[in-house]
């Protein structure tokens with residue numbers, strides 16, 4: 100029998116160090132955080148954003164618990180109060196998934212904090228097992244989709260802007276308003292085309308395209324032109340077609356076909372008809388496309404990250420543009436996993452020891468293959484980063500405008516995009532499409548490994564505040580009032596802000612250790628507006644960007660970074676006098692550079708050969724920045740002219756060299772020799788599957804419905820069997 104009062108190991112979730120805590124200590128810990136939360140509330144500006152980030156002098160004022168038998172707990176809390184800024188936000192780790200299936204003791208170090216603070220999540224129009232498993236593994240409770248008071252909202256489809264208006268500062272939603280401008284095929288192409296018409300060839304990374312039926316006339320002319328061009332060159336029209344046709348809002352390769360003339364185009368639309376890129380770069384004679392994961396934590400100013408791990412999806416049959424391959428067209432010319440998995444030649448990558456087995460490879464494996472062929476894979480990745488940044492810039496204005504009216508608070512939104520990129524023979528990347536909620540299915544061991552890390556890093560970037568539900572409940576009514584008031588704002592007097600009776604009651608029975616005066620002063624009197632103004636929002640974004648730097652995991656920040664303002668500002672739209680992008684660059688990059696160089700000077704002041712900074716080279720100063728920018732975009736677009744870094748003019752090479760170095764991250768292996776990895780997602784222990792009552796009921800109903808549906812399908816299949824066989828037999832006879 101298990102002896103009573105058996106010591107239990109408690110882990111500090113932020114250091115991963117085992118804490119030799121006991122039940123007693125655990126209890127203490129449960130009380131102590133209220134001290135911490137008191138501090139939290141003392142910084143009630145927090146309510147305007149997220150968690151507090153304390154200036155140094157304020158940290159000094161943190162309560163210093165006296166040294167006692169719970170010294171460890173105290174030290175831990177003091178450390179948190181003083182300097183561990185990241186600890187004000189939930190830390191997600193893919194390691195948490197290792198224990199969630201069985202060992203409750205081992206998983207506690209990941210779940211206790213989420214459970215203690217009663218953090219919650221909900222999923223709408225998405226049933227991603229990975230998201231659910233990740234959240235449960237960190238002690239988050241799942242709520243029904245109707246519950247408005249959750250910490251993390253995961254949406255699988257576009258969210259209405261009214262819903263976004265209700266977001267609270269501590270909530271996190273995986274979507275920005277109007278991001279469909281990027282994820283709807285026709286809108287994406289039109290936005291990039293618009294940017295191209297303004298800024299020229301810098302935006303030349305999508306194939307020629309037309310949207311039916313509104314551009315039928317233009318398309319007809321294009322079909323004629325292509326035919327003339329091909330016959331004039333003495334060739335034949337490409338097989339399977341000079342154009343590829345896709346429904347504008349379909350996925351997984353559904354409804355795709357090829358066309359050579361207007362007669363091939365059906366009247367009903369809308370369809371995106373784009374030029375078929377018939378010279379793809381081949382891997383072992385197979386066509387492939389790349390799935391690149393991109394996280395955006397702010398659109399204005401733009402803050403974008405590219406994940407260093409991605410996927411390469413190979414077609415299951417060798418590439419062939421002769422008509423003889425007609426019967427297996429889709430397995431030759433389309434690279435979607437959802438299509439090729441049905442091919443008899445498709446080979447699954449079931450092994451963890453190899454990243455380049457079968458028809459799904461890691462991005463790193465693909466790049467290493469390219470390098471082995473003597474090509475510059477890292478420069479290819481810089482070009483991919485460039486097309487990602489430009490795609491995001493092409494919709495920046497739309498998203499920024501929508502955000503101004505839709506989002507009350509800064510930092511509540513983040514988004515993960517799946518960029519599909521095709522690489523041609525000249526190693527030029529072409530953007531095919533951008534996925535709104537890229538598949539998080541874990542069909543192969545590689546998927547599980549890559550995607551669990553991806554989601555953990557993504558949620559870390561989102562910075563989910565560690566705010567106790569008691570606090571949230573206390574402040575929500577006042578905040579809601581303030582939000583409503585702000586609609587007819589300027590005229591209203593914030594001092595008239597009354598505390599909701601429910602809120603007042605909560606404050607009377609205030610959470611342990613929570614000073615009422617603090618709340619009263621800051622919220623009840625309402626002496627400052629609870630809705631941040633634009634300037635305040637900018638400050639909050641700035642602080643979050645700094646914070647993200649320590650939480651980005653395997654994400655590489657591609658915008659802003661050293662040199663981006665100079666290179667991209669000439670191809671960016673003017674979004675008004677705020678100049679957020681420029682200001683963010685100045686704060687995050689220029690200041691850091693100045694600090695670094697002054698440190699360098701200080702350390703190497705005695706040395707005569709001073710190291711030259713990126714910005715002080717003679718080559719750079721001999722050209723105007725606009726000229727360097729033009730040259731940079733030329734380098735990014737003209738792949739045959741600049742096939743490797745050595746071919747890039749020195750002025751541009753100086754700027755992109757640090758990016759190039761960072762691009763080594765993409766070519767790394769994601770597995771380690773001798774390590775074993777889980778081949779699929781764990782089944783969450785039922786005790787760890789925390790759900791609210793209504794959510795549990797919903798899942799019960801769904802379970803019954805699914806069982807019934809399966810049963811009905813089985814019955815129908817049985818009944819139809821003879822009919823199908825008959826039909827097959829009849830077909831054979833014919």
Ligand SMILES: Nc1ncnc2c1ncn2[C@@H]1O[C@H](COP(=O)(O)OP(=O)(O)OP(=O)(O)O)[C@@H](O)[C@H]1O
Pocket residue numbers: 306343345349350351352353355373374375376377387388432433434435437519521531532534
């Ligand atoms: N212009 C093109 N030239 C060459 N091949 C193309 C082109 N457009 C698409 N393809 C091929 O067709 C496949 C499907 O295209 P696309 O990704 O746009 O469709 P989808 O149905 O949205 O796929 P998913 O949503 O699964 O990524 C691509 O993976 C690529 O192999």
